[in-house]
Amino acid sequence: MLQKKQPIALYAALLLLNAVAQSGPLFAQTIPSLRETFKNDFGIGTALNNAQIDERDPQMTAFIARQFNMATPENVMKSALLHPQWDTYDFTMGDKLIEFGKKHDIKINGHTLIWHSQLPGFIRGIHSKDSIQTFFTNHIKTVAGHYKGKVYSWDVVNEALNEDGTMRKSVFLQYLGDNFVTEAFRLAQEASPGTELYYNDYNNEQPKKRAGCIELVKKIKAAGVRIDGVGIQGHWHVGKIPLKDIEESILQYSALGLKVMFTELDIEVLSRNFQGADVGQRMTANAQSNPYPTALPDSVQQQLAADYEALFKLFLKHKDKVTRVTFWGVNDANSWLNNWPIRGRTSYPLLFDRNSQPKPAFYKVIATAK
Template sequence: MSARVGRTRRVLAATAVAVAGTLAVGLAVAAPSSAAAEPTLGQLAVAKGRYFGSATDNPTLDNAPYTAVLGSEFNQITVGNTQKWQYIEPNRGRFDYSQADKIVEFAQAHNQIVRGHTLVWHNQLPGWVNDVPAGELLGVMRDHIANVAGYYKGKVVHWDVVNEAFEENGTRRQSVFQQKIGDGYIAEAFKAARAADPNAKLYYNDYNVEGIGPKSDAMYDLVKSFKQQGIPIDGVGLQAHLILGQVPSTLQQNIQRFADLGVDVAITELDIRMRTPRDAAKDAQQATDYRTVTNACLAVTRCVGITVWDFSDGYSWIPSVFPGEGAALIYDENFNKKPSYWAVYEALGGTKTTTTTTTTGNNGTGCTATYRVTGQWNGGFQGEVTVRNNSSTAISGWTVKWTLATGQSLNQVWNGTLTANGQDVSVRNANYNGSVAAGGSTSFGFVGSWAGANPVPAAVTCTTA
């Protein structure tokens, strides 16, 4: 699938401290280190022997708030577009790695492993490939794989060697490779990839194969045949572009049957789309669905990791392809963590701190404030308050109030404006996040100090403008 780039959102990002960790899936990778912040999804995944990653695309690398999350929250990166044929070999025999290199270098700078995507796909091909005579195409395909996989040898731990070669009924997709080379092109692609990089794990990747059905059966038969023939294949990728409330009931069973063939399984392009706008019920269902997918992977030893297809709703490909749908990811457009994030966090073994909420204003139907401590260390702590609009119409402003315990103080607030009167604190919206749609949410963060104890407040109130 292609990553679609959304519009840049204004966010004031805080600098968070992270806990040290390593990833031992394919390569050892050091996670960002620190003493105080709660663990990231990547660090939690490491503790489970997995990775948790995100796809990304080149235009988003210019957005500092975006890259602050991308570089710290995840321990794996997939190159969303620019390792595809149209970018890498736009003209026959002329290779351009400049765009993909930027993403690979970003991952290396942030101690993240890279999944290569993709060597052979019927889509996003330069026009010249379709014009290659049948007798030459196998050689052209082999040369392309040799160049690309050889160039990234030692930098890419997984390759999606062939992508989306089957139709929904399990028959072969009539791509230019299928038509001009025949059934053997997939096996030849895997052989060429192994020759180019003997250490990379080689994957077949497809969509609508998460549950057991005709398409996943065809993929299963392909893998089984390859294993019997000694054709190199190390894993299968289940893209998992899912619909709200429709996670296949056979997901775990399907992952297990591929593992039983002796290959690894990865959830490679996860997103779970809904009809927009979001509301609390949809968010809750999406959280349940993300938890289900994560648990299914964790239940099978050879399910090695999960990659979301970008992490922020502002950069999702869904709205441009499915009009009226979206909100498919674990962060919203403003890089606030959604309930789906916390569902994954808890499924991976993270523990949420105590929260407290009180609703006031608009006759009791206005906004709700949820307070949580996200990190704590000797004498200091970091927290986050999520403001949700529970009314049926948009709000234009909000104010959150609570009373600090004796010994507590707030030192810094972002995405909000702080007023303090003794131990009573009030945070009103910043000039860019006061407008919240019906059922929507925003958040602000803070760093504080404490002495003696650091309890959560007994009550947190939220009022609307």
């Protein structure tokens, strides 16, 4: 006999109790802890923004420390912010993140050394191979060297592939050629030899892009350069989680001797006319583009919960290969999907709502570990 789904009304009652608890300092203790639930399986991470790194809200800080044992900076280690001028580096916020991690027993993944997007403004004025090479080399050596022994891992190169598995026509490919990825890993290894080094991308669970990613990894290894893992970002859409492709990717990347991690997990519930996470893509707002301004319909809430449940069952099935699951944001209010690909939308892609209260998806995820 099929078991009837738990009604959303039951969850609503639970949320009401949590809302009452949230008014006091013990709110962070009233719900299960993701980091404790999965402590014997894989790391549980989140992306942190400036306000969270600065610990401006003590309750939010306590909540983060209870739920997560790994963190990735949302922006503060990207080159536009960390390396604003040719000969100037600003490590202020990145250093605060390191201290945050020490204080709350949270491991920090550096993100990211080389990415074609969010580059310093001065790069636009550079039109010579020698200058791009100098920036590339100095940036990796300086940044990876500064955080040597402070971050446990780096996303060394981010999003270097097209959807068909070919190399993206970035400024680095244009001036440095298709060996720039291997060279980035070589430089990172030299600057920070004890740090785990990862390649990170979106849609690299899809067959064509996966094949390109595998060839990239093989090329790095053939050059005698170390690469420790591949990050699958996990920006997926509700009701359309590619579970078979994800599982096949876990198996194929692991067969190369790599750790596999899900680095930017969220599940989009709003409509979009393209797949992936290319920040350069945009959509035009219209009357239908923000369909849930105040609340998510029960049917979508249930589908979101079912999708997260299926994902975590798969992650647990392969917990000997999956080392980390990182959500891209602490709660729905923090999600980048509120402003991309259309600014000002109300999105609901994470396990916690805008008040950090657990959604049905949270309880489904917790239940997978039992």
